[in-house]
Each structure stands twice: as C-alpha cells, then as structure tokens.
Amino acid sequence: METRLLKKSQLLSFIAGLMEQQAVFAPVKNGDFTQFQQINQADELDLESTHNTRYPPKALFQPQSEPLFEFRDGKFVSLLGEIQPRIIFGIRPCDVHALQLLDTVFNAEGAQDPYWLAKREKTTIITLGCEQPCSTCFCTSVGGSPFDRRGSDLLLTNMGDYFAFEVVTERGNALVQSMPVAADGQANDVKDMQTKAEASFPKAFDPTGIRDKLYQLFSSNYWKKMQESCLGCGVCTYLCPTCFCFDIVDEKQRNQRVRNWDTCMFRVYSQEASGHNPRPTKLERTRQRIMHKYAYWLDNINEIGCTGCGRCVRYCPVNLDIRWMIQTAQNWVEA
Amino acid sequence: MEHNQNLYEPIPMRIARVIQETNDGTLKSFELVFENPQDKDQFYSNYNVGQFCQLSIFGKGEAPFGIANAAWEGDFVRFTVQKMGSFTQAIHKMKAGDAIGMRGPLGNGFPVDEWHGKNLVIIGGGCAFSTLYALTKHVLHPPIRPQYNEMHVIYGARTSGMCIYKEDIASWYGRDDLKIYQAIDCPEDGWCYYTGFVPVVTKQIAPSPVNAVAVLCGPPAMVKYTLPVLTELGFAPDQIFTSLEKRMKCGVGKCGRCNIGPKYVCKHGPVFSLAELQELPEEL
C-alpha cells in the first residue's frame, strides 16, 4: 500500500490528534530506561533511545498480574472489562512480531483467550522501524528484519527530517488520511534507506538446522556447560516479548483469581504436589527455555519463538548470551 | 467477535456423594452434579472417556483430575482424589451438598473409536486406575460392549485396604465378558487373588499382543517397569497407551508448564501412545 509523509516538526501534533480519539501508549523515559505507558501529553513520548524499552510491551496485552475473576456469592464473575480502543505508538518490529507469535497461543483455534483477544482487537499498532541496530539486536538472525511489516497497522521509517508512514492495514490507513502521499521518488528513498539499514544489522548466527541440532544435543554435555553460570532467575523470561507462561493464583484477601507471569526458570514452576519435578535442576530448566524457543516453536508453527530483541542478552545478570548459546550449539562437537 | 465462553471460568457444580474408597482415608471419590442443565448437556456432548477436568475451590486454586465415570452412568461426574497437597486436602474436607467449580472436559481422552474390534488389556495401579475404571465402565455398557473383543483388567494396589471401587470390581468377577486380575504388593491373610507388583503380575498373566492394545496408568515406577514387560510380551509401541500427569494451571495449552517437548499434556494428551512418547524428549 501507499506511503505517506509527515514532517518531524508535525509529529507531536499528529500524536496529540490521535490522543483526542484514542488512548495512546508510547515509550516514556523512566529514569535510565524507557517503558511503554499511556501518555497524557504528546511530548512525553521518547523516540530518541536507540534501544528497546526495558519492560516488554507484551504486558499491554498480558499484564504481569491480571485479575481474571472475582469470587462473589460463591460464583466466579469475570473481570474482563470493556477495553477502549487504543494505539501503541513507537513499538519496534521485533516486539510486534512477538505479539503475532503469542496470538498462535492465546488465539489458538478452539481455545481463544478472551482477556488477550479483547485487548488485541482494540489495539492499533504503529511500529517504528529501526534505522540503527543496538549491540544486542539480532532480529535478522531469527527471520525478522528492522522494517518487518508483519503485525503492524502502520510502519514508520525515520528519514531524518520527516517520517514515512507505510500503510499496512486499513485500520492504519484510516489514521493517516490527512498526510500527503509520498511521490515515487520519495518512496524509493524510503526503500533505499530501509535496505541500507537492514544491511547494517549484524548476523549473530545462522539458524538453519538449529531445531535438529538441539534435539541431537538433548542429552549432551552441551547443556551442562550452558547451565553452569545460569543463576536461575527470571530476568530473561520476564523481559522476553515471546515468553507467555503464567500461573493462576487465588488471592483470597482480594477475593480474586489472578494470573501472573511465571517462568520455566523457577524450580517451583513444574514442581508437582507429590514432590516430583520433571525439571529438577537448572540444567533441565535452561534446556527447556532454549529448546522451547529454538525447537518446540519450530515444531508447532515452523517459526523460531525468539524475535531477537536482545533484552535477555542485555539484562542477564551473568551475561549468559542466548546468541552465544545458539552459536555454541551449532558448533558443538560432543567429546 | 463474541467471546461467549471464558476458557478459565469454572462451571458451578455440587457434590452429590462422597465415597471413602480406602481404609487409610487418603482416597475419596466425589460425585459432582451440574447446577445448570445447559452445562450438563455441553459437558456430555464433548466428553470422551480418558479426559480430565480442572476442579476449582476458591482460595485453593485449581487442580486436574481424571474423570472416573462413563457417560452412561448417570448425570454426574466422578473424580477419585488422593490427599496430597493443599487443594486435595481442602476437597477431602468437603461434604455432600458443598459447591465446587469445574472446568472441562479437557484433553484428548482415549482413542476408543480406533480400538473397535480389538482386545483391550487394561493395566492400572493405585488411584491412577480412575480413568481406566471409566474406560472399563464405558466398554461394559451393553450397546458399546460388542464393539470390542476380549477385555482383561489388571489392577494393583498396595494392600487390600487400598483397593478402590471395591464393590464394582468384586462384581466383575462374575462376568464372562471381562477378566479381572487384582493384585496387592505384599501377601495378606484372606487375599485370594494375585500378590506382587503390577509388572510381575502382568508377566505371569502374559496377555497376548495379537489384535490387542494395552492401556497403562499408574505411578511412574509402575509404568516404567511394566513397559519392558509389555514389549517383551510382543506389544508394539503403537499398541501401548498411557495417560500422563503434570503440574497444570490452565488446562488448555497456554500456561506452558505441562509440556513434554512441543506437546502439552493438557492439550495434546493426557493420553499418548508409547510410539508418540518415543518421539518426544525424555522429560517426564
């Protein structure tokens, strides 16, 4: 579809216009990092940070703690309220594609999650393409790209003194009617810029055959080495845009049944009432995390369950780098 | 889009009957009846023997239990529960008339239609026998029974006092369309059936693998040692079925914790053939 243009100086008034119609969520500077939250003023928006928000935007659809039911008069009453139409502005392509991956879980045929769906349906996604990689980005190694259109309604490209708005869906189109359409030459400039930027993204590894390789390594000493430095905390999974595991807990004092994020990196996650644990040590748990992303997702939907956002790489307290783990797996020769 | 059904919302049930199954008080069966007739219709239109439900007690959360009755038995759903963690302790304190939530039926259940015309060898141990009991009851239903051939049921418990469904199982001895073999682990005065662990007893009985399927449920150790016996007897991996248990929360393939490799026990299982399990990573 067509591309429309917006002068940078007009961006804030454009956003203010959006805010008049809908709630707008955008990256906002919060101390040393940015975080998606609803903005009250257009200028709260922060698009300057080259790297991604620290807390993943999946939380806008699957909040870390989400009350599901209230227990009232002996009955479970759903707390799924009316969701107002909203716009996410400035989300990156890796995070948008992660939402699509999560759709295959929460919007699975015959088992649709109403809490997820309600928010998904009411959300318009305006993606900001990345003209510059950060040191932990590896989207191009896992089948993504810095200008990936999948899942977006509009895709923005930063062209220096103006933004190019590429229309991806009708829903996106409706928001940019007032902008001038890019002439052919300008549209080509945008394409060139995108191609050039994409080429600057380094390939961390080649994912070909990774699924089979990991299955071969299932009982290998490879995992012994990988898990050694892992502490078993939940940083990698909680900051991951594609990790979706949750726990359902009854909070008696609130009279609510709540779902909270959970992580396969915790021992209690798979601990059964009998005391038996199918994943008793951090070896099994580390293996589960990596194999889920790089083997089981491929088995189920033929896509890698990692979008290369790099959050786990950056914030792992022991610098256990998933890129290094995959590289090592690819080259592993069992002694 | 309409979201008329909330996956996580339990339907209201009421406990109609509580049955003390064993003399040590650790196993009880609960028969639940539906508060709303439309829930009942929906349940039975989906129910396949071998499936499970998430029972729900507010404050204690939810826990999965295999359904221990066949659809024809009546308008109730039976579960046999072993007292183990906080949820099962809470349900053990409940009485007839108490309200409880239920989600289900969940999972795949036994592929009973694929087994038409076959001999069934049912091998169970402890309280995991519950879904096998449901399977046996299902097959024994007069309109269904002719669809299957011979039926052998091997059931082991630790002691005679730990046997469940006592009355029903006693009545099976009189039948000519079913062979029941009961076993307890150690000799006991007055016990006139088999003595020994299930794998050993299975070896003694030596059911034939010809045109047969073996359905196996029990504690992990029992399953582990019975599988080689069945293989030795000539059962191929696609003739052996088992039902797995894992820690579960959602029961609908979302919360993530019950996976074995790419398969979720709650969604793709709990019933798997040995052939299917051999394809999966070993992480039980």
Add this chain to the structure above:
Amino acid sequence: MNHQPRIVVFQCQFCLYAETDQHWMDHELPANFKLVKVPCSGRISPLFVLNAFQGGADGVLISGCVPEMCHYKEGNLGARRQLDEFSRLLKYIGLEEQRIRFAWIDVNQRGRIQQELASFEKDLADLPRNERLATRTPVEQGALQ
C-alpha cells in the same frame, strides 16, 4: 481521635494469664482485636508481623513470658532479639515504631493484659490509620505493572 484501631495480638499460649484473663482473651475480645495464639513467642516470625500490617492492622502487640520464665527456657529471648530488629527495620522504612508493642506478662499479673491492650489502643488512636504497607490495591486492567 476518631477511629478505632485494628490490632493483632500475638500471644504466647503459656505467658498468659490468670484463667479469667485467658477466658476474656479467648471469648470476649472486642471485634477490633484479632488474637493469634502461638506455642511460644519464639514462634513469632517477622513474617507474621508484616502480614498483619499488610492485612490492614494498625498495630501489633506481641506478648510473651517474662525473661527466665519461658516455657521453652529461652524462646522469648530469641524472639526479642529478632523482633526488636524487625521493628527497627520497619521504622527505618518509614513505619511508626509505636505500631509494634511488646509485653512481657507473667501469669500472676491478673488484669494486666486488658490494661496493656487499652493503653495500646489509645496510643494507636492518636496515630492516623496505618496506610503504609497496607496496600492491597487491585491492579488496573491493562495497566503496566
């Protein structure tokens, strides 16, 4: 002041009291008090105290046997060292120190517990309601964190 403080009392089952006092504690305690009996004050974990505050208590009274009279010899002394430090930590975090009160009570001090509770209640009524730590507010739908 014009509010009735909510008070949780952790009571060592041995320290109290003359029989009539214990009967009063068990059966006639006013509704704004909640009694939790423990086998020894040494059993009172800081977690109990924190949970009481989180559940909305305005004050916590911990009563134990007088020194050298502990049923388990020295449980009360161990409790004193830990709980005292815990109250110091809560104060440091920003909670009023007066919200935790300790009482050694001997079995022959008939009527003493009523006096303690009354004076504690009066002191707490002079403080505002405890809103720190007692923050069980629901998460807003769709909000981040």
Add this chain to the structure above:
Amino acid sequence: MNNVLTAIQNEARRILQEGIVDVVVGFEAGTLQLKAQPFFMHKADDVDKLVWNGFCQNNLATYLTRLDKQQRIGIICRGCDSRAVRTLVMEHQYDREKLYLIGVPCTGIVDWRAVQRQTGEDILSAEEIGDEIVIATPQKKWKFSRAEMLHDSCKRCAHPNPVGVDITIGELLPEGDPQQAFTRTREFELKSAEDRYAYFQVEAERCIRCYACREACPMCYCSECFVDYTTPRWAESMITPSGTQAWHIIRAFHQAGRCVSCGACERACPMDIKMTYLTDKLNRDMLDLYGFDVGENDDKQPPFAAFSLDDRDRFVK
C-alpha cells in the same frame, strides 16, 4: 593488573593440574563490552580464557550452594566473595576443607550502567587503563576516572582484601572503616518517615519479581524461599505494592548479620532497584549492638543465632 592476571592463571592452572580441586570458578570475557561471564574451569587448558578485571560483576560465592557438594572447588575471591564463602562455611553450606580460595585484593567493580548513562549503549570497546576507563563509541573516545564509575557498593566498600583465603595474589589494599560504609544509612535516617517510605515505595514499585536479586545473592540459598510458599502465602503473588514490598522487606531482613554488602543484588536487578540501604542498616545494627561485622572472623557467633538477657528491651513488664 596483567601480572595479577597471570599469577591468578598460574595458580588456577596449578591447583587443577595437581588435582587439588575439580573445578575453579572465575570469569571469562563477556559477549558485551563492560561485562564478563562466570566461568567454570575443569581442565588446566580452560584457564587460558580466564579474565580478571573490573567488569567481573558477580559474587562467585553464589555458585557454591549450586555446585555438587562432593566437588572440591577453587574460587577466585575478592573481599566480598571471601566473606560470603566464610559465612556460608559458618552456616555449614560447604566444607571448608573442600575449598581452595585464591584471594585477590579488589579495586572495585565498574558499574556498566553508570558508564552507559554517559556514553550511550553503543560501545565498541572498553578498557581499564590504570586509574581510567577508556571507552570507544562510534562517535568518540571517552575517558572516565575509574573511581567515579565504580558500583555504589564498591565505593562504600570497607573490606577490599580477601579473608581466610589459601593464597593472596597482588598487593593488599588499605582497609576502610566499617562505620564509614554506613554513613548513607545514617543520613537516610534523618529523613522524615514520609520521605523514607516514599523512597521505599518508588523502588519497590518497579520490581517485576524475577528474583535476580535472590539468585545473585550468595546468602540466599534456601531450598524453598518464603515467597514461593503457597500454604501459607506470606507475600501476595502479584505485582502490587503489598506483594513487592513484602518481598523486599523480608528478603532484607533474612540478610541481617549475613549480608556481605557486595551489592550483587543491585547489579543483577534488571529494573535498577536499589535496596542495599536496607541490608546496610541491618548490618550496621548488628555491628553497633552485637559487635558483629559479617565475615570478619571464623569464631564469632552470628547475632541471630544467639541472644542474651542484656539485649535491648522494648518489652514492657
């Protein structure tokens, strides 16, 4: 610095070759600038990859309770690591006879966040040269005073020298004044209760309960943490003030007289939460009231393992 590294490598190689230990825990170069990764050397050849610099940010003693209890372990210890090992040994978590401690006096850990706050995250190279840290970004070269870029805990550190080790490599450094380390807590106490609580609230609010602080801490080794209990549930499971505040209060309290002030919890936190002011306060009390300085020696009983008739008495008789 290079001499120190070579000496550490030689010693690590020796104890592996001579079979004194089965594994040596140290660091290897990280995949990112300003970082290093904990490294487990099983063979003498592995030692070539060992690095030792100010980017090694973890407390290696935390692995002690994760490793097989039968193994003989060599650990490269700074002051804080060595005091954590000593405290763990006192708590019977590992047999001292099975440990070989290579002590290295510590000049402090560089705070990668502090550096990136200045330079941005796109860093091509980072080097420690003498008292300076030299950073290259695509745009320019930066030079920082190393002392200014140290992690907060290291700026306060009173015990840079390893204690109770089998060998010390490098020159001992002047010891600091333990009371000096607590100045911050004294200043904090002067604030009003409202301000103190407001600070706590703001910090706790960011918590996502990933428990990186717990896992990075050498002293958090309970096989079941209070926060994982379901019956009873001590802290609300959710990301709510009551859930996260309870977590941080009790986590800190469980460190009273045990925290070695290494700051590993703050360095591990993905949300930049600063909570060591709580453990520092508790440690200060332990020092003031019971004369206990964590990890100072092998004989003194931890304060919460003891009690006395003379303890401060707030009980009313």
